[in-house]
Amino acid sequence: MPNQDHNNLAIRVQIQAEDFDLESEINHLKQFGDIGGVASFTGLCRDEGGQLSALELEHYPGMAEAQILEICHEAFKKFDLIGITAIHRFGKIAPGENIVLVVAASTHRQAAFDGANFVMDFLKTDAPFWKKEHLKDGSSGEWVDAKDKDDAAKDKWR
């Protein structure tokens, strides 16, 4: 199990309004072992054909951190990981900006890929975040609907 009680966490979860820096997150993970591979996923705000002015990300403080931490722990149990970092932003995010980052480090590449992919799949459906669209015409658009394929994506880990 990764160490969670010290300053040097092999699992790092952040819910923040600010942007993140992938390079420094990878460097952070390098302290935890003899890393052979790092897989990352960055989720960005799409512009949806130019109509969108921003997404507004609402979250459930406390539960969001706890859920993502639990997902990261599951990933550690399932795959041979050295460290994992997950950062999710909230607030207004413009097209082209970052929304979410997952970075997984391992001795071997497949575990790194699987760790990042697994955390993303479960974060999508289990972490309490909601997206609302703000449109360029100034109107507040719809809440984004959950997708069946996001639920289905979790099946590959059974």
Added chain:
Amino acid sequence: MPNQDHNNLAIRVQIQAEDFDLESEINHLKQFGDIGGVASFTGLCRDEGGQLSALELEHYPGMAEAQILEICHEAFKKFDLIGITAIHRFGKIAPGENIVLVVAASTHRQAAFDGANFVMDFLKTDAPFWKKEHLKDGSSGEWVDAKDKDDAAKDKWR
């Protein structure tokens, strides 16, 4: 098919001695479409219990580029990708340093993950690179042996 005949390539392959910069490679890919997700894999030189002073990467100029380009084209045919970048270094690389980078951008996250994972699997076994170990005691160690599991890793794409 991605555009290969202009300066703005949706497929970018580089074989170089210098290090690469992940952030600028992700930014490079953002010009090619309305990107929802970017998956990356960075392969690093491990220190193998502290015995290794460096890996020396030899490659077959011309064929290395051509092979990786072909693998990237295969990935474009197989997955719904917007852009893909693969960079492989050669020469002496110290423990902790980067060896290889693959970045795949897509509208959707699974295609981005699959694209990067697929390119790494085939790059491992098909791209003409060879690693030789240089040890801390000053001796030139062994050529790294190819691993059966690297061949097996390709089976998941059949």
Added chain:
Amino acid sequence: MIKLVYFAWVRERIGKSQEEMNLPENVVTIADLIAYLRTLDDGYEAAFQEPQVIRAALDKTHSLHDAIIGDAKEIAFFPPMTGG
């Protein structure tokens, strides 16, 4: 007294993000609470008109509608999540 928290369009339809409430004695499960809330006014009714799409959490842990509220301090209601 229990704390109720609402997110996304559940929050918008009810018109507040949280409130404290004394639950009637016959409210035992989350489903009971949803049925009770729907009787309070049109905002709750609009929020919970399709109870099968509403997700709930007891003390910040995902919970099914048949879960017993017991001595939970906080109950959250929200639509399916769309983060990531």
Added chain:
Amino acid sequence: MIKLVYFAWVRERIGKSQEEMNLPENVVTIADLIAYLRTLDDGYEAAFQEPQVIRAALDKTHSLHDAIIGDAKEIAFFPPMTGG
């Protein structure tokens, strides 16, 4: 004249990274060329003593040992690849 190029421990055992050569008429396939090279000296013999592990490329394209050399301009020999 054909160009032969060698990599990694194949290069080290042969003692050179490339050379040009006129192939004998009975050398038709890559396997024929390997058998011919092994007769030249101990370096080639050491490089090709386990021919089944040697990979070959004709004009920078991976090729099996039974491939016909034909009018290829460049043949490469190397161990299984270990990049990435």
